[in-house]
Amino acid sequence: xxxxxAAKPNPIEQFELVRLWEHEINGVEVSxxxxxxxxxxxxxxxxxxxxxxxxxKALTPGRGQAAAEMLYEFVAGMVRQIAGEEGMRFFPxxxxxxxxVLIANLIGLFPYTFSVTSQIIVTFGFAVFVxxxxxxxxxxxxxxxxLKLFVPHGVPAPVLVVLIPIEIISFLSRPISLSVRLFANxxxxxxxxxVFGGFVALLLGAGAWAALAPVPxxxxxxxxxxxxxxxxxxxxVFSVLTCVYLNDAxxxxx
Amino acid sequence: xxxxxxxxxEVALQARLAKLNDAxxxxxxxxxxxxxxxxxxxxNSLGRAMSAGLNVFSEFVAAIVVGAFVGWQAxxxxxxxxxxxxxxxxxxTAAGFWNxxxxxxxxxxxxxxxxxxxxxxx
Numbered sequence: 001x002x003x004x005x006a007a008k009p010n011p012i013e014q015f016e017l018v019r020l021w022e023h024e025i026n027g028v029e030v031s032x033x034x035x036x037x038x039x040x041x042x043x044x045x046x047x048x049x050x051x052x053x054x055x056x057k058a059l060t061p062g063r064g065q066a067a068a069e070m071l072y073e074f075v076a077g078m079v080r081q082i083a084g085e086e087g088m089r090f091f092p093x094x095x096x097x098x099x100x101v102l103i104a105n106l107i108g109l110f111p112y113t114f115s116v117t118s119q120i121i122v123t124f125g126f127a128v129f130v131x132x133x134x135x136x137x138x139x140x141x142x143x144x145x146x147l148k149l150f151v152p153h154g155v156p157a158p159v160l161v162v163l164i165p166i167e168i169i170s171f172l173s174r175p176i177s178l179s180v181r182l183f184a185n186x187x188x189x190x191x192x193x194x195v196f197g198g199f200v201a202l203l204l205g206a207g208a209w210a211a212l213a214p215v216p217x218x219x220x221x222x223x224x225x226x227x228x229x230x231x232x233x234x235x236x237v238f239s240v241l242t243c244v245y246l247n248d249a250x251x252x253x254x
Numbered sequence: 255x256x257x258x259x260x261x262x263x264e265v266a267l268q269a270r271l272a273k274l275n276d277a278x279x280x281x282x283x284x285x286x287x288x289x290x291x292x293x294x295x296x297x298n299s300l301g302r303a304m305s306a307g308l309n310v311f312s313e314f315v316a317a318i319v320v321g322a323f324v325g326w327q328a329x330x331x332x333x334x335x336x337x338x339x340x341x342x343x344x345x346x347t348a349a350g351f352w353n354x355x356x357x358x359x360x361x362x363x364x365x366x367x368x369x370x371x372x373x374x375x376x
Contacts, residue, residue, distance in 0.1 A: 162348075169321050169342070169349040177316035177353070184308050226300060233305050 011194035015118055015187070035122070038114045042104040049099070071099065075239065082243035083250060090246050093133070097126065098239035105186065105231035109224070117234075118186040123179035130242050131175045138249035149252040178241055185234045189227045196220045313353040321346015 021032035049071070053064030061069055075095045079087050101117060108115025116122050138146035150167040151160065199216035203209050325342025329335055 162345075165342075165345050166349045166352055169317055169324065169346050170353055172324070173313070173316035173320040173346075173349065173353065176320060177312040180312040180316060181308055184312060185305065188308075226304075230305065233302070237305065237309070 011191045034114045038116045045103040046099045083247040102235035120183040123182045127175035127179035134245045134249040314350040317350035318346045
């Protein structure tokens, strides 16, 4: 969405869902929207990067292969460092998550595109999926020992009465904070960009004030650099926290 | 004699591998030392500060929201209208502070201060 060219700048118009193909199954709407389209594009982007770029298997990697290998080693190192060698069984999951969020964030930076990760239901879906895996694997691996996660070490019994509910609420808040963090960062960034773009349009239409129009335009350039960083950083943070939570499932005793 | 030759080659190869390995390590260390400096540092710190702020915000608010929700549902379930919600709202706030305390206390493995640059990998 490029607000620069919009007649009347509306910074949140870019988040509007548009049904591209309307469909219903048993009264439940399953329309193919622009969000679905961009999710498909992001997934295709990951596949392109991973399969096509590495298909030559050159000993001296080309540009695409180097990017794919760096991404792979980066995520592998992160999973190993945070969740340990045993956490590597979740490497495919964490890698898919990281690559998808990263590509979706980066695609959203192009003008006129739709940013999938600025929809809270998408990030919340990811977060709930992560927590479901954590809980399921935690109980599968540790049995009821997983519940030790809620009992901090070396705390006297009277304090535990208060601390255990707090720990449980803190655990339950994880999917929300995980999803809100990614969503809020992307939403705030895209709104900021659109608002500054709206300034340019408004100044251009304000007679002599048009001389000032390049100022917000320069600000957009700087903000774009920041947004590029945020897009990468948030994908990274999302997957780091996924690893931290998976580590809790593997070693619940803190 | 035919035994000696491959041995020699093997030793030479090992030495060369070790040398290359050292060079790689040195390069990695150099890169790690260089990353926080440079022109990107300012935008970098602003981005990180924004991310850290939103991080604390989401952890804090999420815990309160969850506390309120649990209390509200428990009230509706047990018919103890306002009291469980009041109690769980308090617990949720405590959990929010507890979350923030943990972010602040998690010094070493913190992703905010991680040496690995999260950007530049895309």
